[in-house]
Amino acid sequence: MKLTEYKIVNEKFPGKYTFALISDLHGDEPCGIIKILEETAPDFILAPGDIFEPLEDKNNELNEAGFELLQASAKIAPTFFSPGNHEIGGVRSWLPKPKLSFEKEKKYSEYSLKRLAETGVRFLDDAYCVYDGIAFGGLCSGIINPEQKPKLDFLSDFCAGDMPKVLLCHHPEYYKKYLKGLDIDLIVSGHAHGGQWRFFGRGVFAPGQGLFPKYTSGIHDNRLVISKGLKKGRTIPRIFNSPEIVKITIAPK
Numbered sequence: 001m002k003l004t005e006y007k008i009v010n011e012k013f014p015g016k017y018t019f020a021l022i023s024d025l026h027g028d029e030p031c032g033i034i035k036i037l038e039e040t041a042p043d044f045i046l047a048p049g050d051i052f053e054p055l056e057d058k059n060n061e062l063n064e065a066g067f068e069l070l071q072a073s074a075k076i077a078p079t080f081f082s083p084g085n086h087e088i089g090g091v092r093s094w095l096p097k098p099k100l101s102f103e104k105e106k107k108y109s110e111y112s113l114k115r116l117a118e119t120g121v122r123f124l125d126d127a128y129c130v131y132d133g134i135a136f137g138g139l140c141s142g143i144i145n146p147e148q149k150p151k152l153d154f155l156s157d158f159c160a161g162d163m164p165k166v167l168l169c170h171h172p173e174y175y176k177k178y179l180k181g182l183d184i185d186l187i188v189s190g191h192a193h194g195g196q197w198r199f200f201g202r203g204v205f206a207p208g209q210g211l212f213p214k215y216t217s218g219i220h221d222n223r224l225v226i227s228k229g230l231k232k233g234r235t236i237p238r239i240f241n242s243p244e245i246v247k248i249t250i251a252p253k
Contacts, residue, residue: 001032001230003040005247006219010185012164013250014133018042021246022073023170023190024050024229026086027062030069033230036245037076044134045073046188047121049084049141049170050229054091055112067115074120078131081116082124082138084170084191090143104144124168126151128158135161137184139169152178159183172215172226173208180221186250187224192216194228197239 020042022033037045051066053059073079085091088106116123122131124138137158142150150171158165165184169175172189179187195203195216203216217228228244 016251019248045079047081048168055108071119082168085141085143198241
């Protein structure tokens with residue numbers, strides 16, 4: 001596990017803010033993650049999805065590691081969480097699109113919602129809130145929706161104000177198609193796992209983007225930051241691609 005740091009200049013922020021970005025735990029034990037977050041001491045912690053496997057009763061034991069991580073995070077700094085494709089049951093995003101025919105209703109078990117509330121995180125499911133003068137939004141994965149399209153309606157209200165805006169969006173491939181033209185100051189994503197295998201600084205494959213994708217890690221357009229994720233490779237190992245926590249520093253100059 002490593003800490004990667006990026007700096008962004010944005011004059012809409014009245015001062016210096018630090019954000020920690022955590023994504024794609026997928027039920028792994030949070031070994032070392034909490035300690036790094038404590039040492040980093042961010043102002044805010046952002047978790048844009050796939051912290052959990054589907055938030056259904058059959059996964060309660062597996063998902064306990066994710067609840068443990070978010071509960072510890074909320075004690076370190078205000079923490080914001082939005083769902084990725086795994087939380088809503090879209091667990092085969094790496095398959096070609098014709099095979100992704102699982103249109104279904106998004107459901108969370110009562111137990112999962114109760115545990116999320118107990119962690120103290122702000123759960124942003126196609127919604128936003130204002131905290132400490134910053135608007136935080138969460139765009140849920142649209143992978144189980146018709147045509148796999150996310151629900152974008154709340155973004156018009158989210159983008160309307162003059163305050164700084166931070167959007168959690170699990171899928172980095174949504175950036176070019178849906179988000180690039182919007183007034184959003186920071187967008188954080190995961191999902192691509194850094195391309196799983198990385199050669200010469202470039203990822204090999206990402207769901208939704210295919211081979212040698214553009215959006216697997218790093219910072220793009222001074223506002224899109226993509227995490228390589230927290231999960232240690234198992235069935236498909238990581239190659240030259242360490243799991244990471246990302247620290248983002250934003251200041252007006």
